Amino acid sequence: MSEIARTLDGVKESRAKGLLRWTLDGRMVARQYDDESIVIRIDFAERERLLAAHPDLFFVPPRFDAHQKVVLRLADADPAVVKSALVAAWNLQRAAD
Known part of the structure; x- marks a missing residue:
């Protein structure tokens, strides 16, 4: 996961409260949720698309x-699904400028 985000x-990768x-x-793209999951900042339309396409993952x-x-x-x-979600989050934050 870190390798994908850093591409x-x-x-930037950092830690907050050990996560x-x-x-x-300075705006969140993603953060560790627990030992097995991450939280991704994503717009509502993309969130609904991901939930429908991958209900077992999201x-x-x-x-x-x-x-x-x-x-x-x-x-x-699948790493491709992870990358796709992270790219959507990254694009959301780039558009915030």
């Missing part, structure tokens, strides 16, 4: 319902 131009975090210009905890976030289970995730 995105300008993304990995990937940011672009989920939204109730506390994230109103936020542009989705959780990805990494254990069985």
